[in-house]
Amino acid sequence: MSASDPQRLHALPLFAELTLPDCERIASWSEETAYQPGRVIVTEGQRDYAFFVVLDGTATVSHQGRVVRILAPGDNSDAATPPRCGSRRIPAR
Secondary structure (H helix, E strand, C coil), X not given: CEECCHHHHHHCCCCCCCCHHHHXXXXXXXXXXXXXXXXXXXXXXXXXXXXXXXXXXXXXXXXXXXXXXXXXXXXEHHXXXXXXXXXXXXXXX
């Protein structure tokens, strides 16, 4: 794990309209973590209070064992929740 890079955050569409000082503040509250392909980041039914943003690679979202979405760089954990589903499974790829 390492500190998030404010410039990298600012380059993402999610944060592009923020000022660089805003991105610096967000970066100070966050950490960048790399996951090995296939590693489960969030398990369906697990309650979490984290917010994830994909910086590199992809993450597969499945619900009840079925792939429902692929998250790409710039996508975030809000996009991971399938419609009408309150839980998700997000393995790194």
